[in-house]
Amino acid sequence: xxxxxxGGEPGAMKPVKAVTLWxxxxxxxxxxxxxxxxxxxxxxYYGTFPLGFTWGVGSSAFQTEGAWDQDGKGPSIWDTxxxxxxxxxxxxxxxxVACNGYYKVQEDVALLRELHVSHYxxxxxxxxxxxxxxxxxxxxxxxxxxxxxxxxxxxxxxxTPIVTLHHWDLPQLLQVNYGGWQNVSTANYFxxxxxxxxxxxxxxxxxxxxxxxxxxxxxxxYETGHHAPGLKLHGTGLYKAxxxxxxxxxxxxxxxxxxxxxxxxGLVGISLNCDWxxxxxxxxxKDIEAAERYLxxxxxxxxxxxxxxxxPQVMKDHIGRKSAEQGLDMSRLPVFSLQEKxxxxxxxxxxxxxHFTTRYITERNYPSRQGPSYQNDRDLVELVDPNWPDxxxxxxxxxxxxxxxxxxxxxxxxxxxxxxxxxxxxSQKLHCTQLCDEWRIQYLKGYTNExxxxxxxxxxxxxxxxxxxxxxxxxxxxxxxxxxxxxxxLS
Ligand SMILES: *[C@@H]1O[C@H](CO)[C@@H](O)[C@H](O)[C@H]1NC(C)=O
Ligand SMILES: *[C@@H]1O[C@H](CO)[C@@H](O)[C@H](O)[C@H]1NC(C)=O
Numbered sequence: 001x002x003x004x005x006x007g008g009e010p011g012a013m014k015p016v017k018a019v020t021l022w023x024x025x026x027x028x029x030x031x032x033x034x035x036x037x038x039x040x041x042x043x044x045y046y047g048t049f050p051l052g053f054t055w056g057v058g059s060s061a062f063q064t065e066g067a068w069d070q071d072g073k074g075p076s077i078w079d080t081x082x083x084x085x086x087x088x089x090x091x092x093x094x095x096x097v098a099c100n101g102y103y104k105v106q107e108d109v110a111l112l113r114e115l116h117v118s119h120y121x122x123x124x125x126x127x128x129x130x131x132x133x134x135x136x137x138x139x140x141x142x143x144x145x146x147x148x149x150x151x152x153x154x155x156x157x158x159x160t161p162i163v164t165l166h167h168w169d170l171p172q173l174l175q176v177n178y179g180g181w182q183n184v185s186t187a188n189y190f191x192x193x194x195x196x197x198x199x200x201x202x203x204x205x206x207x208x209x210x211x212x213x214x215x216x217x218x219x220x221x222y223e224t225g226h227h228a229p230g231l232k233l234h235g236t237g238l239y240k241a242x243x244x245x246x247x248x249x250x251x252x253x254x255x256x257x258x259x260x261x262x263x264x265x266g267l268v269g270i271s272l273n274c275d276w277x278x279x280x281x282x283x284x285x286k287d288i289e290a291a292e293r294y295l296x297x298x299x300x301x302x303x304x305x306x307x308x309x310x311x312p313q314v315m316k317d318h319i320g321r322k323s324a325e326q327g328l329d330m331s332r333l334p335v336f337s338l339q340e341k342x343x344x345x346x347x348x349x350x351x352x353x354x355h356f357t358t359r360y361i362t363e364r365n366y367p368s369r370q371g372p373s374y375q376n377d378r379d380l381v382e383l384v385d386p387n388w389p390d391x392x393x394x395x396x397x398x399x400x401x402x403x404x405x406x407x408x409x410x411x412x413x414x415x416x417x418x419x420x421x422x423x424x425x426x427s428q429k430l431h432c433t434q435l436c437d438e439w440r441i442q443y444l445k446g447y448t449n450e451x452x453x454x455x456x457x458x459x460x461x462x463x464x465x466x467x468x469x470x471x472x473x474x475x476x477x478x479x480x481x482x483x484x485x486x487x488x489x490l491s
């Protein structure tokens with residue numbers, strides 16, 4: 001395997017401890033029996049793909065390119081993190097060479113043609129284009145040339161590029177000099193970088209993803225320290241990082257909308273990863289609330305500001321209350337000004353969704369005195385059903401029905417936006433050296449099948465378009481009759 005596994009960090013491989021984010025729950029077999037996905041081999045049951053449905057595969061720069069210090073590329077925080085030899089990464093692996101993709105443009109495009117995909121998503125390395133991260137410090141021409149050639153090679157093969165601007169590999173100098181995503185200035189540097197990319201590649205690239213899975217970047221980079229830059233600023237750093245990422249996203253979208261859209265006619269969105277959170281006991285309101293909280297702290301954290309103009313109310317409430325209980329005069333969750341809210345709202349032309357697995361969620365009240373942390377703020381526990389098939393990573397279980405539920409949730413929460421599934425799939429089992437990936441075929445079939453299912457929206461529409469007005473009309477009628485009776489009895 002050449003692909004650098006971000007998930008290969010030692011934290012992901014440790015045995016489950018009390019503090020681990022999810023616990024193994026021995027769910028009663030009733031749940032397992034009624035909700036277990038069917039694993040039998042079979043074809044797709046839910047019809048065919050609609051016209052215009054597109055299949056693609058994807059990668060990211062740090063995980064595949066290699067050539068980490070070649071042709072003028074500056075270091076990224078991931079180069080530094082993997083080079084530090086402090087046991088940051090399982091097996092002390094680096095991505096200095098990875099798939100050597102920097103030198104394999106023609107081979108990679110040939111492989112994509114063989115796969116018959118129509119779209120390929122990849123990310124640009126910010127420090128390959130801007131070695132210090134700052135546009136004013138100089139552009140690396142060889143970096144521009146590399147991506148330009150790659151885009152041309154894709155288009156010559158009729159493969160549409162979907163380009164991610166930032167997939168975690170922040171220029172190291174922005175981290176060292178300014179504190180990286182802890183500093184709001186990084187949003188400006190990002191916006192300058194984004195404009196450079198629109199300018200250089202936007203004549204050919206029509207699908208832009210500003211950030212890929214910024215939640216993991218914030219949580220693992222600034223809360224747990226399992227990912228670069230390896231900071232453990234519990235309960236504060238991740239919210240600040242996310243706050244600046246959201247601003248950076250909005251700035252890049254506006255820059256595209258104001259300067260480039262009219263000429264280039266492309267789309268700019270964000271890609272958010274989230275697992276589905278299912279209440280352990282669907283008849284327990286506390287579990288239902290906890291599962292909702294799980295989703296809002298995961299997807300809503302980024303999607304709500306972008307689609308509705310602010311953080312989810314439940315995040316503001318919980319983090320605000322905990323912060324006060326911890327003796328702080330301000331919430332650890334930063335606040336958007338009114339101006340910022342309207343600036344950020346509506347800045348995604350599509351919603352990119354990354355999805356892999358599902359958790360059962362139950363409420364757990366953590367005392368605030370345990371100190372600030374993301375875990376403490378959410379007041380919940382994540383569990384897995386031991387009957388779920390597990391795949392190549394400890395966190396990854398195949399639970400196709402969770403995917404349908406997440407799609408429904410995203411559709412209804414964010415006003416039925418166009419959704420691109422930007423990540424889904426099953427990681428390699430380490431011991432599997434041959435083509436023994438029947439389990440992966442099952443996983444992909446199961447998840448694809450759920451995507452094909454009739455959206456729940458039609459049911460929701462019945463609810464909102466027929467039920468709600470009917471109930472309202474009935475209420476008004478009853479109120480009118482009661483009022484008449486009351487007036488009559490009075491007169
Ligand atoms: C944030 O970045 C700016 C440069 O854009 C710098 O002047 C400032 O000192 C940085 N703040 C921190 C706390 O590092
Ligand atoms: C996007 O650009 C168009 C055309 O310039 C403009 O009319 C519109 O107001 C912009 N949208 C936002 C939200 O700024």
